[in-house]
Each structure stands twice: as C-alpha cells, then as structure tokens.
Amino acid sequence: MSTPPPGADLPGHPDFLWRNPAPKKHYRVVIVGGGGHGLATAHYLATRYGIHDVAVLEKGWLAGGNMARNTTIIRSNYLWDASAGIYEHSLKLWETLEEELDYPVLFSQRGVLNLDHSLQDIRDSKRRVEANKLNGVDAEWVDLDGVRELCPIVNTSDNIRYPVMGGSYQPRAGIAKHDYVAWGFARSADAAGVDLIQGCQVQGIDQSGGKVTGVQTNLGPITADVVALCGAGNSSVLAEMAGFRLPIQSHPLQALVSELVEQVHPTVVMSNAVHVYVSQAHKGELVMGAGVDSYNGYGQRGAFHVIERQMSAAVELFPIFARAHVLRTWGGIVDTTPDASPIVGETPVENLYVNCGWGTGGFKATPGIGDVLAATIAAGSVHPLAQPFSLDRFTTGLLVDEHGAAAVAH
Structure with a gap:
C-alpha cells in the first residue's frame, strides 16, 4: 500500500481499518484473492445479499497485486453490448461509491x-x-x-x-485512488463480519463428487459451501488445482x-x-x-x-x-483471453465460480463485477450481466471480441 488514507496516523495503521483474524475451519463462502474484485465481492455479499459468513484469502497483503499496480482509469465506452453492460453497471456504482462505503475514493470524472x-x-x-x-x-x-x-x-x-x-x-469517465478503493471495500466487508485473511496461500482445491468442498492453504484446510476464484493473473494456476484449464x-x-x-x-x-x-x-x-x-x-x-x-x-x-x-x-x-473479454461464472466443478480474464480492464470493473459475482453466488445462478462471459463460450463460439474495439489497453 502506497499513499496512506485519512487517519493513517492512528495507532496500528493499517490494521485499525480491519481485523486480522485467524481462519475458521468452515465458511459459507471462500473468496480466493484479496484484490479489488475479491474485496468488492465480499462487501456486496455481506451488505446487499446478507451473506456474512465469508472469508477472503490473500497470499500476500490485501490489494498488493494488480489493485496496487494499475493506472486507475475508469470508463464504459466499450463496443459490444455485453461489455458496455457490465462496465456501465460498474461506472454507475463508481458514481455513488463514496456514499456506499462511507469512505473517500477520490473518483474524479x-x-x-x-x-x-x-x-x-x-x-x-x-x-x-x-x-x-x-x-x-x-x-x-x-x-x-x-x-x-x-x-x-x-x-x-x-x-x-x-x-x-x-x-x-x-x-x-475518469480516475479514482486505487488504494483508497481497496481500503474502503476492505473496511466495509470487515465491519459486516467478513474475515480478511492475509498471508494465506491456497495450495489445493478440495472436491467430492464433482462439487467443491473447500481449499488447502498454508494455514491449514478450510471447508466451504462455495468457493470463488478471483486471482486475476494467477487464475490459471488455481484452475489447474481444481482439475480444469482456463483459456488465459x-x-x-x-x-x-x-x-x-x-x-x-x-x-x-x-x-x-x-x-x-x-x-x-x-x-x-x-x-x-x-x-x-x-x-x-x-x-x-x-x-x-x-x-x-x-x-x-x-x-x-x-x-x-x-x-x-x-x-x-x-x-x-x-x-x-482469446477474445479480450473476461470469464465470469460457473466452472466444471459445482459451486466453484471463477472471475478472471479482465486483462487490462480489471480496475474499472471493480464495483460492478463485485456486485454481479455476489449476486451470482447468492442466487446460485449466473447474473444476466455475466452470462455472455461464461467459460463455455469458447466451445460454443459465442465470443465477445473486444480486440481493438475498446481502444488502447489500460
């Protein structure tokens, strides 16, 4: 984390913003990846869909991956309907995010x-x-x-x-302060009862009868009813642990x-x-x-x-x-991905969801995909805005090809 947020001179910063609990043996939902997408998903699961028994597992420190290493550009001017849909949903959430989180994110349009x-x-x-x-x-x-x-x-x-x-x-369109965004989501999720567990690396994904049952970590096994993979560039490694491959x-x-x-x-x-x-x-x-x-x-x-x-x-x-x-x-x-669009939704393993393939567009999608993935998990069915980005589009041929159509990479 680079620039400290308001109040960073308080004792124990940054720990004062959230707890650092030891993992429990079981959670209703385990989110793998403590970046913007993982934290946003946890926030919306707890605050919009009433699911508080959630753990976010991060192998390093919260938001220390791509969330801390982007150029913070936010826009929704994508060519295809599916892309415009998810990014415009996100942009609308950006416009009220400070009120939602009760925390400054410095969104400048x-x-x-x-x-x-x-x-x-x-x-x-x-x-x-x-x-x-x-x-x-x-x-x-x-x-x-x-x-x-x-x-x-x-x-x-x-x-x-x-x-x-x-x-x-x-x-x-515009920019926001990336670390403030991460801290705001983390603070809100923690206040809602979500466990944010840093230094917790997933080393295996457990399943039985084609259904996910939990994860193996360096801090011990954790069982779960639902597991969501939000590991960005490391998603292919996580998928291999579950026995399938991702086209990324x-x-x-x-x-x-x-x-x-x-x-x-x-x-x-x-x-x-x-x-x-x-x-x-x-x-x-x-x-x-x-x-x-x-x-x-x-x-x-x-x-x-x-x-x-x-x-x-x-x-x-x-x-x-x-x-x-x-x-x-x-x-x-x-x-x-081959069509320069994300992969969001179900996997070949029941109750194991994936959110990856955002390429250079992950930051701007942060609140939107957090809400959409949380809704998918809560309902047990894929949200309409995520349906075009299913994994099976690479076998059906229903691609969302944004190569060059969305302007320069960022």
Whole structure:
C-alpha cells in the first residue's frame, strides 16, 4: 500500500481499518484473492445479499497485486453490448461509491479522450460512439478543435509521426485512488463480519463428487459451501488445482509515474497509434501506461524497451512533459483471453465460480463485477450481466471480441 488514507496516523495503521483474524475451519463462502474484485465481492455479499459468513484469502497483503499496480482509469465506452453492460453497471456504482462505503475514493470524472490518427481510426471511433449511444453510454466524437479544447497540452501539430485528427470522448469517465478503493471495500466487508485473511496461500482445491468442498492453504484446510476464484493473473494456476484449464495467458503490464508537477493535464488521454495513456493524479504526478509485454510470465516487472517506447510516445503527444523525471515504474500481471473479454461464472466443478480474464480492464470493473459475482453466488445462478462471459463460450463460439474495439489497453 502506497499513499496512506485519512487517519493513517492512528495507532496500528493499517490494521485499525480491519481485523486480522485467524481462519475458521468452515465458511459459507471462500473468496480466493484479496484484490479489488475479491474485496468488492465480499462487501456486496455481506451488505446487499446478507451473506456474512465469508472469508477472503490473500497470499500476500490485501490489494498488493494488480489493485496496487494499475493506472486507475475508469470508463464504459466499450463496443459490444455485453461489455458496455457490465462496465456501465460498474461506472454507475463508481458514481455513488463514496456514499456506499462511507469512505473517500477520490473518483474524479474528468473524462477519457481516445485520439484518432488516421481515417480508419475516425471510422472506428464513430462506430464505437454510435454503439455507445445505443447502449445508453455517454460518448461523443470530437474534431481537432474539440481535442484542443478538451486538452490544450496535446501536440496537435501536423508535422509529427502520427498527427491527431480527432477523437472519441466519454465525459463521465475518469480516475479514482486505487488504494483508497481497496481500503474502503476492505473496511466495509470487515465491519459486516467478513474475515480478511492475509498471508494465506491456497495450495489445493478440495472436491467430492464433482462439487467443491473447500481449499488447502498454508494455514491449514478450510471447508466451504462455495468457493470463488478471483486471482486475476494467477487464475490459471488455481484452475489447474481444481482439475480444469482456463483459456488465459498471463503477461506483465507496465506503468510509471513522474515526479510531482503542476496540475496542467485536465483529462485522460489515450492513443492506440503511439500506444500510451496519460493522466495526472490528484497530487500532481503523471500516470502513464504502456503496452503488454509479449512474453508470458507472473513477474511484477517488465522489459525496459517497453518503458522506453512508452516514454517516447508520451513525449511525442505531450512535449510539455519532456523534462519531467520518472519517479517509479511497476508491473502488474494481466490475464488475457482469446477474445479480450473476461470469464465470469460457473466452472466444471459445482459451486466453484471463477472471475478472471479482465486483462487490462480489471480496475474499472471493480464495483460492478463485485456486485454481479455476489449476486451470482447468492442466487446460485449466473447474473444476466455475466452470462455472455461464461467459460463455455469458447466451445460454443459465442465470443465477445473486444480486440481493438475498446481502444488502447489500460
């Protein structure tokens, strides 16, 4: 955890926000993975669906994985109906999340601008904008003058490698403070009676007669009526423990922040052509995301040449930042599927649910998928918003192909 929340000077921080209990022998629901999705699922299970006998098992510390290693961008301007449905549901929850959690998450709806650099970019953007409107998602296409008005510091010269020709814009999109989000969900879940168990690594998944019965951990066996896998990039490893395979690949994804600079960047800007996305955090540091490293791996780091290309792209789009110093870099583990869409719902093992494959879009989905997965577990049937993302779509062929349709990875 990086930036302390309000009140962090209280004795025992961060433990004062939640208990650190020893695991019980049995729970009604065990959630594997204490990141944003796992914590949000626990929160909604307890507060919306009345299921309090829940444990969240985290092998490290809460929200120390991808939740602490992303670029915090939130948007819902996806092309296909299924994607727009789940992300718009999430965005609506983001808009009231501070009241829901009674905790600051610093959700700033400063908009997201996706730049167009070619006629094909423009056609693709206008197609996505019209699809967004049909799904009730706010979106508009802006010309070059519109880009200049939304973000005056973007380089709109015509003598650069990829001149800007316009872009699509979602006004309700924005950013939030990732660690505050995690702490808010954890604090709420704990207050509702959920056990948040850190340093608890799942080493096996028990089942009998095709039905899950619990998990084996380094802290001993835990039996459960229901188990939900929310392990992001490590989900394929967890699935292997249960005897089935997931069609996901894990890759490092890198990002960085600069030193603190004056507040000059009013929105979030993304570009597929030069492949970088840039926002400015609340304190002033520039947050920049890069592309996915090509190799598979579970390391929370990446190759230097990816960062080099990222910095080159950022300076091309924002010459004003050419002398800003890099403060730190990091990497997360993204889990990618063949159609660039998540896998949510039932598995071949009864009462074992999976939530993975969000690739570079997991943070923005945090409250939405938490609510949807909690509803699925509570009802024992898959929530309508999750049904298009079932595991069996890879055998039926009903894919939700978001490759390139959702703009640059983030």
